[in-house]
Amino acid sequence: MNIPFLSNSVSIPEFILWIVYVVTVIGTLLVVVSENRNPIRTLAWVLVLVFLPAVGIVFFYFFGQNNRKKKAVSINYKKLSKDISFEGLFDKHPPKVQPNYETLSVLLERNSNALLLQGSRVEVITHGHRKFELLLEDIEKASHHIHMEYFIFQNDMTGKKIKEALMRKAAEGVEVRFLYDNVANTRVPPSFYKEMRRAGVIVSPFLKVFLPWLRSKVNYRNHRKVVVIDGKIGYIGGMNVGDTYAMSPIWRDTHLRIEGKGVYGLQANFLLDWYSSGEKKVDNYVSYFPYCPNYSNNLLQIVPGGPDSAWPNLLQATVRLVILAKHYLYIQTPYFLPTDSLFQALISAALAGVDVRLMVSRKSDSSYVDPAAKSYYAELLRAGLKIYEHQQDFIHAKTIVSDDYLSVIGSANMDFRSFESNFEINCYLYDTEIARKNKAVFLEDMKGCSEILLDEWEQRPWWKKMIESVMRLFAPLF
Template identity: 45%
Template structure:
């Protein structure tokens, strides 16, 4: 009898492994992603099965929010358009159509945008706007810590809740996993609506642990919004033991706030099943400038990887400049090849990375891509005063991409992100000046020093590159 049970277990286990391999193959994924999973499941089936359960399942065909709900929430964006609006530059109109057709990113006009390059000034600006709130405050962060910075923010929110202001908070259940649940419970007791996005529960939602909400959004009364790379934690304000935390965040006034509001309310609806679409969340706004922007939320559910497609398209259309800031460079083959092609064509391609990041493993994987980039003529800059966490893409003189997305597999394939695509020469010049200032605090990497780095370091980089899709 024991022998029969053993044979039965082996048969069932083998059928399970082969069935998963069949599912992976019939998903028609990129062969570069399919083959590693097949190899792991064949040669290390126990480990492979566990990793596949947590990180490998293809959930692109699932939806966490219906098209009808998303359309109802985003209808206000169409109503907010101005018939006398300025035109998107002609050479970027196909890009704008791509963003509208894949994610319904409506062009919005006349916003005023203020950049912040340090956490202290961003926090002061956010707290000032919270103090002015009269109707609602919507906050969404990947990380919301219960430290000095988080406590200061939450004290301000409690005060507004006592005044009768609606306060809603979305935090990521994995990004904020180190925070005790009692902290969020205390906020709820004080009249603040707090929810975890894709709450991880075993076994029902364990397969979604790899799909996290990395957005950083704040909307106050529908009139002012914030977007960028900064979470709520002390390190964003006070830095780390080994240097400053260099990040970029943006305050938006005008029609662009409606795009942030629609993104937040879509996620709120997906999490709570509450549909909030009232006109009071999209108040009339004045036009401050002649710029045009599109707020572009992206995520792992659905057919298209909008941010990857849009960035790749913009890079391919560049005529003379592509400047990038990103804390992690783990690109898709398409984007990596497009950047190398642009550099070989004589376009000024600059990639700014932190000299030291918050993850040694990610550092090694990122560095494995730099050999070919340098050979193609890409200028590599290592930011030295501290950790560069800024996310920025500048293409030519009139396109700037800002927001929460890193230039890596996780942001493009697995995370819920939100970026803003801005078509405006004046704003692009301002961001180029910030890039130049950061470049003055960076070390330009030379071929001589890079190609002479120790061989064991190269081996470690190549090994970590294999795990790029999971980092």
């Protein structure tokens, strides 16, 4: 049967499908607009839905929903953390953060429940072989528990070596808990985890979902890299587990080995992630927070961020520390897709005379992110910010160092995904000696870089500028 006032080729079922399709597109557009997001992000979704409506609806379902407001990813850290108390573990009168950075530490305590932890021994690790050498040694010495949480844990030589060490310790009676992102590791066969479970390792995926590729939560990835051993030694940073991170000659990453009270923050975060993954709470949790002596006078905060938090806390902290910088601010990131607030903060700092330097790779491992990132360069260069591209190494490190005092090392990239969608974790270190080490690492990496100069940059072909501008429109969706 045909509809008289339409073409004879249009049937009632086709007409109904068309109406449903149009209503769905319009309804999705209204949802996007009504959420009062950042106008740039809203515009990006509107463009996708208008020009590619069918694809746009699917992408919005998987990647566009604002679960911070909807609480679709519901991990109530405040409720869970009531069971985890640090009372009695700290000195009564700990040293304070330098006055210029006190507001940053207060911000992180209020928006992230991140306590100041004092007196840790910290090693800055810049080569994968060193990290895994130390990690294997610490695993072998474990006597009570090993807690491990990784975004990527590859089924290769390095992954198998760590896996075998965990299985050995589990067989010895050490409690071994292993948490992994079940989307990022879909290529790892189920037998990999079954073998671990048979050996006594307690294995759990983060955000368990059935058929993960068909669920909207696929966009919310656990990008954290955390290890806690006996509650006294911890690891945090940018390195996953795999041959790429351990042996690649062109992969430059940064990680931390922490010994002392700073591990309490890593432990608390792991246990909260463990509970949120559906696993039962550990018995006698106090035993997972053993007494640790003071090894130094440094202060640090372990800060988790994710779509479950009330605020985009890692973004807030990054903007705040850019504002606080007085002399210099050195940044390394594999992907540079700043939010508008961060972009303007960087420009303001450079215009104010702060020596702001950004280091990225000449070519990252993402062909669509690179042109979008380059679209930001011209305005930053005009403001006086210096941009360095490493010509050979892939800079996977996520670091910030400022004014010979503040260092930030963790899992969060300087992009929309890390600030808004991923579960991330950073360490904020307040210490002159550590900051100078991180500054030295940055300056050493500069030897392999070429500086981008404004006059030369503005002479690049018009078609490159156009591609960069178009890709920038979709940067909030990457």
